[in-house]
Amino acid sequence: MSKLKVYNTLKREVEEFQPIDPPFVGLYVCGPTVYSEVHIGNVRTFVSFDLIYRYLLHQGYKVRYVRNITDVGHLLDDSDEDKISKKARLENIEPMEVVQRYTLDFHKVMDAFNALPPSIEPTATGHLIEQIELIESIIDTGFAYEANGSVYFDVEAYNRDNDYGKLSGRNTDDLISNTRDLDGQSDKRSPLDFALWKKAEPEHIMKWNSPWGLGFPGWHLECSVMSTKYLGPTFDIHGGGMDLKFPHHECEIAQAKAGYGKDPVKYWLHTNMLTFEGGKMSKSEGTGITPRELMTGEHPLLTQAYDPMTIRFFMLQAHYRSTLDFSNEALQAAEKGNKRLMQAMADLNDLPTSDSSSVDVADLRSRIVQAMDDDFNSPIAIAHMFEMVKWVNLIKDGKETITAADLKELQEFSSMFVHDVLGLKDERSASLDNNKVDGLMQMVLEIRNEAKTNRDFSTADSIRDKLAQLGFEIKDGKEGTTYTIK
Numbered sequence: 001m002s003k004l005k006v007y008n009t010l011k012r013e014v015e016e017f018q019p020i021d022p023p024f025v026g027l028y029v030c031g032p033t034v035y036s037e038v039h040i041g042n043v044r045t046f047v048s049f050d051l052i053y054r055y056l057l058h059q060g061y062k063v064r065y066v067r068n069i070t071d072v073g074h075l076l077d078d079s080d081e082d083k084i085s086k087k088a089r090l091e092n093i094e095p096m097e098v099v100q101r102y103t104l105d106f107h108k109v110m111d112a113f114n115a116l117p118p119s120i121e122p123t124a125t126g127h128l129i130e131q132i133e134l135i136e137s138i139i140d141t142g143f144a145y146e147a148n149g150s151v152y153f154d155v156e157a158y159n160r161d162n163d164y165g166k167l168s169g170r171n172t173d174d175l176i177s178n179t180r181d182l183d184g185q186s187d188k189r190s191p192l193d194f195a196l197w198k199k200a201e202p203e204h205i206m207k208w209n210s211p212w213g214l215g216f217p218g219w220h221l222e223c224s225v226m227s228t229k230y231l232g233p234t235f236d237i238h239g240g241g242m243d244l245k246f247p248h249h250e251c252e253i254a255q256a257k258a259g260y261g262k263d264p265v266k267y268w269l270h271t272n273m274l275t276f277e278g279g280k281m282s283k284s285e286g287t288g289i290t291p292r293e294l295m296t297g298e299h300p301l302l303t304q305a306y307d308p309m310t311i312r313f314f315m316l317q318a319h320y321r322s323t324l325d326f327s328n329e330a331l332q333a334a335e336k337g338n339k340r341l342m343q344a345m346a347d348l349n350d351l352p353t354s355d356s357s358s359v360d361v362a363d364l365r366s367r368i369v370q371a372m373d374d375d376f377n378s379p380i381a382i383a384h385m386f387e388m389v390k391w392v393n394l395i396k397d398g399k400e401t402i403t404a405a406d407l408k409e410l411q412e413f414s415s416m417f418v419h420d421v422l423g424l425k426d427e428r429s430a431s432l433d434n435n436k437v438d439g440l441m442q443m444v445l446e447i448r449n450e451a452k453t454n455r456d457f458s459t460a461d462s463i464r465d466k467l468a469q470l471g472f473e474i475k476d477g478k479e480g481t482t483y484t485i486k
């Protein structure tokens, strides 16, 4: 179908992409933990997978894209408290109010960044029965044990015949020597063991009945359960940010092998981090800028506001496996670049044609496809696309020529690539807000008043009639002329 190659973290090399059951592709991406607004680091990961999803669709694959919502089980570092429970406790609201607020907010953000919605967006709390069932089968196979109302995965037992650490390239000896013994972990046989089910202390808000008493599931479990339920025991692509390789994805592999008897994933894809001055962008460091802050410019690190398409363009100008450093200068350059691209896309509709072409549209197209086939190399593909931008200006100036047939191909291909694959849209028309409409109307009404003052009634009437056709009704009164939108 295509010559697509992808970098598989599991093999640490670029491989030809061969889906298990073409043309179907199962894609699972770890979604957000909905306890706060996402920051633009999170957004980068979701935009990267949106590009990957869009390109697979464009290749003709029938993709089932599952991206979960983590609404329970994600513990705060070094503590037994759930991130959502903590927020609910501090604000004195129901955990599900926290979940609802930030899920809605996340959807708005994804819409603003023009990210396509996944085919299925399952939640951890919606799959508790399946999680309990998986724990039971892992206990049955001898790779998990109950201790004092909690259930832990037995990494040492698993590691006898399996390779715990194969995804992240760690070995258990190093892991043990790097593990600190924390309070509350004394029930574990080994510090490497991770919780499948945690006993809820009386003050813990989010808890459910289980064969082991009141408790809640461990974070890693939900992704094993939901990916298997919707994509099968072995599916094509599992994605997430690099920081999830260990322990989250390593634990997912172990759980699936122990409970379902199969390696869950053929291709593991990991996105690199959005950084600030070289360090991972994160909320706790004060560098976790939210999309809202970017769009309003209200953050100490920002010198101006940026629209979501500028940010999307900025992100796509880096390969998803490279780090991308955030700075105002880089965003300003992206703003200019994106504007030039959008202007060229608009100008493409209005270019003079000739009997022959001096530009090679088919070659441009094949270079762009080649770049995308090379592990979704969007920066190279965008660099090629800027040849089109150059051509548009040269053709306008009569320094290059294009036939009508080539122009049609260039228009169709550019639109498909820029709008459908890169997911960039022209914000100039979309951002016509009420203030701008009002400003425009005042200007038109002034021109009409001038015409009336000059006794040019036919122009004044023609403006009124044309506005009426567009749905603007105008009324001349003592106070001046007003308008309403029908």
Ligand code: AMP
Binding pocket: 030, 031, 032, 033, 034, 040, 041, 042, 043, 044, 045, 240, 241, 242, 243, 244, 272, 273, 274, 275, 280, 281, 282
């Ligand atoms: P979380 O809500 O913390 O589970 O994160 C959601 C997704 O965002 C995960 O795939 C993380 O790997 C990813 N992520 C977190 N921080 C960054 C960052 N600075 N740059 C890129 N991706 C990130």
Ligand code: ZN
Binding pocket: 029, 030, 031, 223, 240, 248
């Ligand atoms: Zn996950």
